[in-house]
Amino acid sequence: MSTMTKPKRAPKPRPEAEKDASMLKQKEMMAGHYDRLTSAPENGDKVCATFVPGNLNELIMCFDFVNNLPEQNAIQAGLRKTSGRFVMEAEKMGHSEDVCTYVKSDLGMMARGNLAPNGKPFPDPDVLLLSYTGCFTFMKWFELLREQYGCEAIMLHTPYTGDGVITDNMREYMVKQLKEEVIPKLEAVSGVKFDIDRLREYLRESARAEDDLVAVLQSAKKKPSPIDAYFGGIYYIGPIFGAFRGTKEATEFYRLLRGEIDERVAAGLGPITPDGPMGEEKYRLVTEGPPNYTSFRDFWKMFYEEGAVCVASSYTKVGGTYDFGFRHDPDRPLESLAEYCLNVYTNRSLPQRVDMLANYIEEYEADGLLINSIKSCNSFSAGQLLIMKEVEKRTGKPGAFVETDLVDPRYFSASNVKNRLESYLQMIEQKRSSTQTLGAAA
Amino acid sequence: MTSQEQIIDRCQVLFDDLSFTSAREWKAAEEGRKVIGYMPIYVPREIIHAAGMLPLGVLGGGDQLEVIHGDAYYQSYICRIPRSTVELGVTGRLDFVDGMLFPSICDVIRNLSGMWKLMFADTYARYFDVPQNFDDKVGGEFYVNELNDLRADLSKISGRKITDDQIRASIELYNENRKLTQDVYAFRAREPWKVPSSDLYLVMRAGMVLPVEEHNQMLRDYLVAAADSDRPLRDNCRVLLTGGFCEQPPLNLIKSIELAGCYIVDDDFLLVNRFLLKDVPTEGDPVENLAHVFLHDSESTAAKYEPFQAEKGKYLIRAVEKYGAEGVIFAAPSFCDPALLDRPMLQHTLKDAGIPYVAFKYAENSGQMQPIREQAGTFSDSIKLWSEA
Numbered sequence: 074m075s076t077m078t079k080p081k082r083a084p085k086p087r088p089e090a091e092k093d094a095s096m097l098k099q100k101e102m103m104a105g106h107y108d109r110l111t112s113a114p115e116n117g118d119k120v121c122a123t124f125v126p127g128n129l130n131e132l133i134m135c136f137d138f139v140n141n142l143p144e145q146n147a148i149q150a151g152l153r154k155t156s157g158r159f160v161m162e163a164e165k166m167g168h169s170e171d172v173c174t175y176v177k178s179d180l181g182m183m184a185r186g187n188l189a190p191n192g193k194p195f196p197d198p199d200v201l202l203l204s205y206t207g208c209f210t211f212m213k214w215f216e217l218l219r220e221q222y223g224c225e226a227i228m229l230h231t232p233y234t235g236d237g238v239i240t241d242n243m244r245e246y247m248v249k250q251l252k253e254e255v256i257p258k259l260e261a262v263s264g265v266k267f268d269i270d271r272l273r274e275y276l277r278e279s280a281r282a283e284d285d286l287v288a289v290l291q292s293a294k295k296k297p298s299p300i301d302a303y304f305g306g307i308y309y310i311g312p313i314f315g316a317f318r319g320t321k322e323a324t325e326f327y328r329l330l331r332g333e334i335d336e337r338v339a340a341g342l343g344p345i346t347p348d349g350p351m352g353e354e355k356y357r358l359v360t361e362g363p364p365n366y367t368s369f370r371d372f373w374k375m376f377y378e379e380g381a382v383c384v385a386s387s388y389t390k391v392g393g394t395y396d397f398g399f400r401h402d403p404d405r406p407l408e409s410l411a412e413y414c415l416n417v418y419t420n421r422s423l424p425q426r427v428d429m430l431a432n433y434i435e436e437y438e439a440d441g442l443l444i445n446s447i448k449s450c451n452s453f454s455a456g457q458l459l460i461m462k463e464v465e466k467r468t469g470k471p472g473a474f475v476e477t478d479l480v481d482p483r484y485f486s487a488s489n490v491k492n493r494l495e496s497y498l499q500m501i502e503q504k505r506s507s508t509q510t511l512g513a514a515a
Numbered sequence: 516m517t518s519q520e521q522i523i524d525r526c527q528v529l530f531d532d533l534s535f536t537s538a539r540e541w542k543a544a545e546e547g548r549k550v551i552g553y554m555p556i557y558v559p560r561e562i563i564h565a566a567g568m569l570p571l572g573v574l575g576g577g578d579q580l581e582v583i584h585g586d587a588y589y590q591s592y593i594c595r596i597p598r599s600t601v602e603l604g605v606t607g608r609l610d611f612v613d614g615m616l617f618p619s620i621c622d623v624i625r626n627l628s629g630m631w632k633l634m635f636a637d638t639y640a641r642y643f644d645v646p647q648n649f650d651d652k653v654g655g656e657f658y659v660n661e662l663n664d665l666r667a668d669l670s671k672i673s674g675r676k677i678t679d680d681q682i683r684a685s686i687e688l689y690n691e692n693r694k695l696t697q698d699v700y701a702f703r704a705r706e707p708w709k710v711p712s713s714d715l716y717l718v719m720r721a722g723m724v725l726p727v728e729e730h731n732q733m734l735r736d737y738l739v740a741a742a743d744s745d746r747p748l749r750d751n752c753r754v755l756l757t758g759g760f761c762e763q764p765p766l767n768l769i770k771s772i773e774l775a776g777c778y779i780v781d782d783d784f785l786l787v788n789r790f791l792l793k794d795v796p797t798e799g800d801p802v803e804n805l806a807h808v809f810l811h812d813s814e815s816t817a818a819k820y821e822p823f824q825a826e827k828g829k830y831l832i833r834a835v836e837k838y839g840a841e842g843v844i845f846a847a848p849s850f851c852d853p854a855l856l857d858r859p860m861l862q863h864t865l866k867d868a869g870i871p872y873v874a875f876k877y878a879e880n881s882g883q884m885q886p887i888r889e890q891a892g893t894f895s896d897s898i899k900l901w902s903e904a
Contacts, residue, residue, distance in 0.1 A: 167862065169855040171592070171876075176856070205647060205820075209622045212647070212820055213856035219824050220860055228647055228820055232657070233619070235628050235642025242664070246646070246657035253653050422642070423629025448592045451852060455597065456626040458588050463633055476590060 090347035090370070095330040099311055102326065104191065106316050111193035113139050119263055122198040122218065125392040126417040127206030127231055129410055131275035131319035131401065132255070136263035140316040141198060143214070147178040149190045151366030151480035159185065160481050173210045173449045174481040176217065183221060197222050200262045202255070206231040207391075207419030208452040227258045231414040237425045239415045247411035273403035275319035280400040285327035286313055287395050292334050293384040294437050297354035299337035301344040303383030304364065304373040314392030319401075346377045355380030356498055359433045361387045361426075361460065362445040362453050365477035368485045372477070375491050379498050383443075385433035387426065390418040419452045427460055431467040440501045441470040443494075448478045471504060473497035519714070519740040522733060526717035529724050530766070533580055533603065538571050538724050539611050549673055552609060553616040554600070554624055555761040556818050557790040558643055559805050561689050562666050564727060565681040566673040571612065572723025572787065575599040578765040578880040588630070594850040595878045596762035597627045604635060613672055614639035616665075620761055620818045621853050639672055641665065647820040649810045658806045666802065682801035688727045690794045695734035696722075697789060700781065702741060704838040707753065707778035709744040713769045719785045749776075752898040754891075755840040756782040757831065757861070758847030758854040760816055764877050771884040772844065776895035780838040783816065790814050817853035828864030835870055841898045844891065845874035871898060 092100070113120050121138035123129065125145065133140050150156035159181030160174050166184060168177050182188070187195045203215040203226050212228075219226040229250050232243040256267050289309055293302045300306070309330060317323035337343075343351040347370050358376075360383045365372050376383065390396070394416045402409040414420070421429070430442055442464045446454045461472035475493045478484035529537055542548045551563045552573045560570040576582065576599030584605040585598030603609050615638060617628035628642035644661055646654030670677050699718065703710035718737050722730040754777045763784065772779060793812040796804045815821065815830035831843060843865055847854035858874065865872050873894040875887060 167859045169858065169876075171850045172852060172855050203820075209620075209625070209818075210852055210856060213817070213853070216821065216827065216860060217856070220827065220863065223824065226824075228822065230647035230654070230820075232644045233625055233642055235617075235625070235644070240664075242657060242660040246648075246653065249653045249656070250648055253650065254648065422632070423626055424632055426629075427633065446590055448590075451593065451626075451850075452622040454590060455593055455623040456588075456630050458590070459630050459633060 093333055093345055095326065095333050096308055098326055098329060099308060102312055102317060102322055107189045107191045110139050110141055111189050111191060111195065113196045119199040120196050121200050121202055121259070122215075123202040124204050124206070124208075124211050125314050126208065126419055127204030127229070127414040128314065128318070128392060129202065129204060129229075129414075130316060131272055131279060132251075132259070132410060133202065134275055134319060135267060135271050136259045136265045138200070138259075138263060141195065142315055143179045143218070144175055145315055146182065146189070146195070147175040147480050148366050150178050150182060152369055153190065154367060154482070155182075156367060156480035157482040173214070174479050175449065176210060176214045178480045179214070180217065180221075198224055200224060200259065201226040202259075203228045204231070204414065205229060206414045207233070207417050208450075210452070225258060225262055227255050229255050229414070231420060233422075234415060234420055234425070235422050237422045239412060243415060244408060244411050247414065248407045251407050251410065269406060272406050276401040276403040276406055276409065278321060278324055279319045280402070282313055282318065282323045282327040283393075283395045283400050285324075285331040286310070288331050289327070289334050290385070290389060290396060292338055293382075295338055296357075296438070297341070297343040298357065298382050298384050299334050299342060299344060301346070301351070301373070301377070301383050302389060303360040303386040304369070304376070305344050305346075306383070306386055306389040307364065310389050310392060344377075344382060346373065348374070348377070351377045351380075351382065353380050354382050356501055357382060357384045357437065357439045358441060358443045359383070359385045359430055359437065359439045360443050360445060361430055361457065363388050363391070363447050363450060363479055364445060365447075365485050366480050367478075367482040368487060371487060372485075372490065375494050379495065381494070381498060384437040384439050387418050387430060390429075392417065394418055394421075423456050423460065427463045427467070430460065431464050434464065434468045434470050439470065440505075441497070442468075442472040443497065444472065444474050446474060446476045448476065448484050449481065450479065471497070471500050473500075517736045517740060519737065519744055522737050522740060523714050523717055525733075526721045529721050530577075530717055531579065533576060534608050535571065535611070535724060538569055541569050541726060542611055547674070549613040550611060551614045551616060551669070551672075552612045553643075553787070554618060554620075554627075555785075555787065556618055556620045556816065557645070557787050557813075558616045558618055559662060559665075559809075560727070560787070561682055561685040561795070561801075561805060562662065562669060562677065564685040564688065565677050566669040567675065568613070568669065568673055569726060572785070573600060573603065573609065573615070574720075574723065574763050574785075575879050576602055577763065578767070578882065580880075582880075592850055593623060594762055594848050595880060596848070597623050599879065600627065601630070601634070604631070612638065614641070614669075616641055616643045618643045619645050621851070623852075624761070639668065641668065645809065649822065651807065651810060655803075655806050655810055658809065659803055662802045662805060679801050683797045686795045686797055686801055686804070688731065690797075691731050692722065692727050692734070693789055693791060693794070695731055695738070698738055699734055700789070702738060704780040707751070707780055708746050708748045709741050711746075711770075712773055712779040712782070713766055716766065716769055716784060719788055722788055723785065749778075750899075751776050751778040752841045752895045753778050753780045753839055754894070755780060755831065755834055755838065755843045756846055757843060758845050758851070758858065759784050760786050760818075760854070761851060762848035762879050764846060765879060765881055767884050768846070768877055768881060768887060771888045772891045775888045775891035777844070777891050780840050781834050783814075786814055786816060817857035828861040831861055831865060832868050832870065841902060842871040842873070842894060844894065845872060847874075847876055849876045849878050871902070
């Protein structure tokens with residue numbers, strides 16, 4: 074018996090996202106990084122895996138390790154739409170549906186060949202640098218990886234700044250861990266002796282890039298904003314949050330990026346989106362929480378199609394908060410690494426987070442706060458409804474709440490997100506007209 | 516002699532009382548008394564006690580509290596304990612509490628510390644951090660300084676200096692409490708038919724709200740009374756329950772597991788009662804002693820880093836051996852990151868050791884026990900039918 078099947082329609086090819094020179098440069102840097110990583114075994118390089126918050130890239134480079142960041146790999150899997158099946162693979166292996174999808178994407182990817190974005194297998198790490206900063210899950214994630222790889226794991230515990238301050242006790246504890254635990258173990262695994270002057274040189278380079286990054290992110294105070302500091306911001310933070318902080322490449326990248334943004338400011342231009350230059354800037358939003366990566370472009374499109382630009386975001390501070398003045402300091406190398414870890418956004422107390430977001434709304438003259446609440450990430454998400462209420466109370470600006478996930482496509486409902494965003498923008502519109510009416514009446 | 520039933524009746528009253536009347540009465544009995552609330556998993560109650568204060572365990576609202584306000588603060592994918600704790604706070608049930616400690620256990624409780632600061636700005640709230648580095652010179656020094664900071668804060672609240680001798684005296688009382696707690700656990704493991712786990716749970720839970728002196732007496736009385744119990748021995752299998760170290764299961768869940776044919780011979784409920792596994796020395800610097808025992812002789816649990824891969828999950832195997840368990844039940848609250856992320860690793864360790872296990876989730880307000888009874892019953896049957904013994 075034969076059956077008739079309807080011929081499948083080929084999916085409509087999506088136009089290539091528009092990219093400026095810095096984006097092309099970054100693409101080239103990332104490709105180079107993945108090539109270096111996947112050829113580590115043949116080149117005799119050793120691999121250190123670590124996390125984006127608390128990423129001690131300068132220290133890692135002192136031992137000639139290639140840095141592999143599992144969160145970035147999960148993001149890549151999300152953007153390439155492979156994370157969904159990795160997550161389900163991990164759930165089949167016994168990992169709970171309730172827990173972080175970065176972890177499950179990573180474990181599922183390992184079970185399915187552990188291929189890097191360049192199609193070559195990731196090498197096994199030689200060491201796991203468990204930089205335990207701002208996220209409880211990190212600890213379990215690397216215990217899970219240690220079980221799989223059987224390699225050395227080094228714990229670097231960053232105390233939580235629950236009272237909103239970095240105490241001497243916290244800093245000294247971290248410096249001692251670096252001296253007594255982290256550096257000796259990295260020396261032992263790598264066979265490379267620690268050279269503090271080499272670290273100082275990397276830190277000096279980091280500070281240069283950090284200056285330019287801050288200038289780029291703060292350019293969003295202009296009207297129109299020349300950048301989108303959330304969706305676009307994710308491209309901007311890529312190198313500095315990843316394996317490039319402390320390198321000359323990163324310094325050059327941020328110099329190039331800053332030049333581009335300066336030109337856009339001078340020309341009074343708005344952000345570049347994947348569909349080209351954004352139209353008129355109608356709404357200025359501050360965002361809290363990570364984005365969704367499985368529908369990243371669709372998610373962003375919902376904003377720029379409505380003329381909404383994100384002028385500041387907390388997510389772009391998750392791998393380091395530089396806009397309040399912190400810079401890696403070659404004169405205080407270990408102390409500054411400790412302070413960097415202590416300062417990351419998710420290691421900040423809730424009142425600090427409220428202050429930060431409320432200040433962003435004022436300083437960037439935003440219309441309100443939009444929270445993208447991530448199912449996977451309790452570090453960000455627990456308490457966000459109170460954050461929204463507090464920020465609304467303090468600024469008088471409306472907040473909105475959407476819920477998605479990092480890399481699990483099952484938790485991205487495009488119509489729900491779009492409806493909420495559109496309603497929110499209408500609310501802003503209404504608030505504006507009522508303020509104008511009140512102003513006219515007065 | 517107080518009978519087992521009388522003790523349990525008293526504990527049940529304390530357990531059911533979501534207004535914490537006994538702690539309120541303790542506070543009202545003397546001018547200037549203060550109460551410090553704490554959440555799971557561990558705080559050094561000795562220091563609170565040494566300040567002349569009552570440490571009060573706050574473990575959510577259980578299955579009897581209707582959460583109305585608390586749900587407005589949390590998304591659906593966050594566990595239940597923070598929302599019912601917020602409910603307790605917002606409804607004034609904790610209005611007599613002079614401070615709250617939020618221990619290092621997970622991101623949700625960590626963030627709740629900041630929420631508390633925002634919502635109850637006039638009440639002292641502290642995130643209580645503990646080291647994940649267990650070297651005396653590194654994590655130990657950090658922890659001693661943290662303990663001394665806590666001591667200074669509590670001094671301010673109580674309005675009196677906390678002396679070393681006062682801490683030593685409190686350590687003695689808590690050493691006794693830990694010993695009595697271990698005695699009750701050992702008794703249950705020996706003769707589980709005489710100490711139903713729901714009883715044991717209630718007796719331990721009373722320790723969350725009573726002054727330690729009173730709880731010590733209760734434990735002594737319970738041990739005497741339980742020895743006289745004439746409950747019949749049943750043909751139950753012996754299981755270890757793990758995963759319930761933060762959000763507490765409904766009492767009915769514990770009863771259902773036993774009704775399904777499982778004697779629970781060890782568990783990780785209310786770990787604060789026995790987090791420290793050895794007596795804290797009363798000679799020398801008492802704060803350093805508390806830190807030393809925490810670093811070297813405290814419970815293994817998901818909230819603590821295990822530095823050695825070879826040791827991962829071995830504490831469960833040791834507990835299985837010590838208490839003669841035949842299998843392990845993983846009972847974790849829904850959305851509990853520590854328990855659920857740890858679970859696969861613990862299961863691998865058990866599998867390698869040939870120890871059977873089963874897993875399910877609960878919430879503190881779970882009402883439907885039939886599926887749990889069926890799972891526990893099937894597990895019990897499978898152990899009895901198929902185990903090598």
